[in-house]
Amino acid sequence: MSKTLVAYFSATGNTAKLAQTLASVVDGDLHEIQPKQPYTATDLNWHDSKSRSSVEMNDKTFRPEIANKVNDMGKYNTIYIGFPIWWYVAPTVINTFLEQYNAVVGGVPARILRMINVK
Numbered sequence: 001m002s003k004t005l006v007a008y009f010s011a012t013g014n015t016a017k018l019a020q021t022l023a024s025v026v027d028g029d030l031h032e033i034q035p036k037q038p039y040t041a042t043d044l045n046w047h048d049s050k051s052r053s054s055v056e057m058n059d060k061t062f063r064p065e066i067a068n069k070v071n072d073m074g075k076y077n078t079i080y081i082g083f084p085i086w087w088y089v090a091p092t093v094i095n096t097f098l099e100q101y102n103a104v105v106g107g108v109p110a111r112i113l114r115m116i117n118v119k
């Protein structure tokens with residue numbers, strides 16, 4: 001049977017709302033990607049080149065740690081990933097997420113059929 005996952009990261013709640021709606025429409029399981037260290041309003045200040053998000057997004061190799069895991073990623077054949085746009089691209093924590101499961105199920109990025117981007 002087809003099984004769908006909607007995984008998302010949301011710092012201020014916008015992506016969370018859309019992900020919830022999507023999960024109910026596609027009848028998927030909902031999973032919030034939770035950074036080990038949550039982002040504060042100060043962290044998110046893009047006007048400050050020294051803020052946490054600015055520093056992380058300037059370093060393409062940076063991988064913020066994730067606090068939680070998807071229970072049995074291998075059972076999903078469709079995975080939607082939701083995230084806000086940070087500096088024109090996905091927040092680096094999405095890279096952490098993709099790489100984590102690439103190691104586990106041998107190619108999650110190839111299994112991702114849709115990505116939802118939220119401005």
Ligand SMILES: Cc1cc2nc3c(=O)[nH]c(=O)nc-3n(C[C@H](O)[C@H](O)[C@H](O)COP(=O)(O)O)c2cc1C
Pocket residue numbers: 009010011012013014015016044045046053054083084085086087088089118119
């Ligand atoms: C660090 C940072 C960088 C951002 N960069 C962009 C950007 O390049 N383009 C854009 O349209 N919005 C940008 N935004 C706005 C977010 O994408 C927008 O507020 C989004 O709805 C936040 O989603 P969330 O509530 O799920 O965290 C940025 C926001 C933050 C915090």
